[in-house]
Amino acid sequence: MKSGDITVVIPSCNRGALLGQTLASLAPHVIRHKMSVLIGENCKCTMDIEKTVAEQVSLLTLENVRLLDLTSPRFPEPSVTNQLRAIDLLYAEVETPYIFHCEDDWWLDDYDFITPSRIILQSHPEVTIIRITGDLYHPHADLTTRQTIVRNDVPNVSFCYSNYGGPAGLYGAFSFHPGLRRTSDYVEYYRPFSRFGHESQISTFGKTLGHREAILEGAHARHIGFEQSTGLDSSNDT
Numbered sequence: 001m002k003s004g005d006i007t008v009v010i011p012s013c014n015r016g017a018l019l020g021q022t023l024a025s026l027a028p029h030v031i032r033h034k035m036s037v038l039i040g041e042n043c044k045c046t047m048d049i050e051k052t053v054a055e056q057v058s059l060l061t062l063e064n065v066r067l068l069d070l071t072s073p074r075f076p077e078p079s080v081t082n083q084l085r086a087i088d089l090l091y092a093e094v095e096t097p098y099i100f101h102c103e104d105d106w107w108l109d110d111y112d113f114i115t116p117s118r119i120i121l122q123s124h125p126e127v128t129i130i131r132i133t134g135d136l137y138h139p140h141a142d143l144t145t146r147q148t149i150v151r152n153d154v155p156n157v158s159f160c161y162s163n164y165g166g167p168a169g170l171y172g173a174f175s176f177h178p179g180l181r182r183t184s185d186y187v188e189y190y191r192p193f194s195r196f197g198h199e200s201q202i203s204t205f206g207k208t209l210g211h212r213e214a215i216l217e218g219a220h221a222r223h224i225g226f227e228q229s230t231g232l233d234s235s236n237d238t
Contacts (some may be wrong), residue, residue, distance in 0.1 A: 003064050004034035006114070006180070007096045011086050012104040014043035016052040018225055019104040023053070026108055027060040033114050035100065036064035040090040042083070045069040068093070084193040087176070091191070094183055102178040105225025108132075113220045116149075116157040117180035120214050123149055127214045128189075128206065130179045131162060134219030139165045139172045141215040162213040172213060173206030175199070178221045185211075 008030060012019050019039070030037060041049050045067060053067045070086050091099065098118065102108070117130035135141060141160035149157040164172035174190075176199055189209060196202045 003036045003096070005096050006033055006035045006098040006100055006118075007094045007183075008035050008037040008100045008102060009087070009090050009094065010037065010039045010102055010104055011083065011090060012039055012041045012049065014041070014046060014049065015104050015225070016046075016048040019049065020052045020056055021224060022102065022104050022106055022108075023056040023062075024060065025106075026102065027056075027062060028110055029100075029108065029112070029114055030062060031060075032112065036096070037062065037066070038090055038093055039065070039067045039104075040070045040086055041067065042070050042086045044071050066093075082194070084196065084199075088192040088194050091183070091186055091193075097183055098180055099183050099186070100178070100180050101176060102221075103176065103225075105223065106178050107222045107224045108178065109220045111218070111220050113216055114180060115154055116159075116216060117214075119149055119151065119154065119157050120159055121180060121182055124212075124214065126210055126212050127161075128173075128185045128211045129175060129181045129213045130159075131175065131177060131213050131215045132179055132220040133177055133223075134215065134217070136219045136221075137177060137223065139163045139213075158217050159214040160217075162215050164207060170200035171203045173209075173211045174203035175213065177223075179213075 008026060010022065039053060050067065057065050070089050075089055113132045120127055120130055139162045142163045143160055145161040147159060162172050190202060193202060
C-alpha cells in the first residue's frame with residue numbers, strides 16, 4: 001500500500017494496554033487515508049510493547065508501522081522519559097507534509113475527522129492544529145468565531161477557533177491532544193520543542209505568532225489514560 005501524505009506520530013511510555021486500544025481505534029483512519037504510523041517508546045521497548053504493536057499490526061492488517069526505541073544509542077541524545085525531546089526525535093523521522101499527533105492513551109471514534117481537518121489547514125494558514133476533542137477538554141470553542149467551509153466534493157466543514165484560555169489562561173494556540181497539524185509549522189516555528197519547558201509554554205509562544213487552534217464540531221477523541229488514572233467509568237461510552 002502506498003503511503004499518503006500524513007504520518008501518525010504516537011509518543012508512548014510503557015503503557016501497552018492503552019497503546020493497544022489507541023492503535024485499534026486509529027486503524028480505520030490509518031487504512032482509509034493510507035497513513036504511515038510512527039511509534040516512539042520513551043521507556044525502552046519492552047517485550048510487552050513490542051508484542052502489543054506486533055499483535056495489533058497483524059490483527060488490524062496495518063502496514064507502514066514503525067516502533068522506535070527512543071532510548072537507543074542510535075539517537076545522539078536519547079530522550080530517557082523527556083516528553084518534549086522524545087517528540088522532537090519522532091518528528092525528525094517524519095517525511096510527510098502532515099502529522100496526526102496522538103499519544104498512547106486516546107480512543108478515537110470512526111468519524112472521518114481527517115478529511116475536514118486537512119481542508120481547514122489548507123484553507124486557513126493561521127490555524128496550525130485541529131482539535132477533535134470538542135469541548136470535552138480545555139480550551140473550549142469560541143462559538144462567536146464559527147465558520148463553515150463549503151465545497152462541492154465533500155460535506156460542509158464547520159469549526160470554531162479555540163478560546164485562548166484553559167488552565168491558568170495558558171492554552172489555546174497549541175496542544176499535544178490528538179489532531180492534525182502541518183509538519184512545516186513545526187520546522188519553521190517550533191523546532192525543537194525541547195527548548196520550551198512545558199506544553200503550555202509552546203502554546204504561549206504560538207499565541208504571540210497569532211496561531212490558532214480550530215475545534216471541529218463534535219467530540220471524536222476520548223482521553224482513556226485520564227479516565228483510568230481518575231477512576232472514571234467509560235464502559236457506557238460509544
